[in-house]
Amino acid sequence: MTKRTFGVIGLAVMGENLALNVESRGFPIAVYNRTSAKTEQFMAERAQGKDVKAAYSLEEFVQLLERPRKVLVMVKAGGPVDKVIEQLKPLLEPGDMIIDGGNSLYEDTERRTQDLEATGLGFVGMGVSGGEEGALKGPSLMPGGTASAYQELEPILVKIAAQVDDGPCVAYIGRGGAGHYVKMVHNGIEYGDMQLIAEAYDLLKLGAGLTNPELHAVFAEWNKTEELNSFLIEITADIFTKMDTETDQHLVDLIMDTAGQKGTGRWTVMSALELGVPVPTMYAAVNARIMSSYKDERVAAAQEITAEVGTFSGDKQTFINQVRDALYCSKMCSYAQGMALLRKASQEYNYGLDLGEDARIWKGGCIIRAGFLDKIKAAFTENPDLPNLLLAPEFKQSILDRQSAWREVLVMANQLGIAVPAFSSSLDYFDSYRRERLPQNLTQAQRDYFGAHTYERTDKPKGEFFHTQWME
């Protein structure tokens, strides 16, 4: 039997579909799953007639692979990844490589890369986005880690990745945990996008009284615009058309308003706090999901605090257009935060990220795919040292053209009593970032007053610190 080009460990949703994707591009594969029944099921139900060989022990699996061995580990993130690596390590030989395609924390990936590189093995921590369908038909891939291992893998990865007008949605991201870091921030941006869409929905449904068919029409229309055309807007439009077969009501109205989360949004915010990068839109999105989980308390509070939610009474089409502009402005701020975080992480962790290329590989396959990413790529191609996306001429002008609509939407939301935390945080970000002087002079005075923390003066050179005896 000819040796297999590629091996996949872990046959849950993602592993199964990625394995079939690799096989469909002409690469013979070997598969292994801890629970043999799952392997048998996969072979019987999905691998019939395909160039797939199943192994029922890791020893057998490793022997099936041609050298240097390429092993994709697609198991639950965290402890299971370490367990599989520890079991594989003694079975592999120098030059072989392990790819972790799960949603691993970048710090774990950093540790694993160092550990495996020291033994002569290659390790590629690879962010994979696109869910089940992306995995099968073409995901966005964010591989980082051992550069020489990536070179070996590239011919396979460029074939299995989503293809867009300017190439496959994969590129070597950078050393160590860079791939998983970029995937994490991608997910943080996804949280922001989803929350902004939810707020637009709330304003239009609760505030302006749009019906589900009307909401469908609005989102379908927005999806045709250059600014908002994206996978998330497209599926949002679709969601408003789905009827529940049991009750014949709109399914979206029957879905419980408590959002789940698996942690990558929280990780993004935690990393941003550690690196000192403001990401208020993503933070608002994570908080909104947490607040939504307090369902019982909210139901009880609604009985106690009975402030009415107002109804919008002006021209609906004007309001719809203003919400569209507010959504776009907020989205630009959210991406500005995400890219600024990547920039800082790249400096701090020596990732050597190419921000334009990172935006490009999100154009296909993944959840945040959008026409708008072309503009981000163009902005960083024109100026790779751009400190913030808001300073790129295209983004700056787009916001200045729309900011009055954005402000009016926020005034209206406040008057109606509809919470729009991500819209508000985005505007706060914009208004703070563009201010030459913020009120933190007072904060510094207070810190010096109660804690002798000292302050710098506007009329003296930077780096000179002063203390005042505030109390006479």
Ligand code: NBP
């Ligand atoms: P899961 O995250 O649900 O993991 C299930 C797989 O892990 C099974 O194959 C299971 O084997 C294996 N596993 C576990 Br649990 N513990 C193990 C251990 N100690 N040793 C060996 N194998 C073990 O699978 P998934 O949803 O396909 O996701 C895989 C990874 O991809 C995750 O990190 C996930 O976050 C990431 N991801 C998921 C998506 C998505 O849309 N689902 C998208 C992008 C990335 P068993 O069958 O023997 O229990």
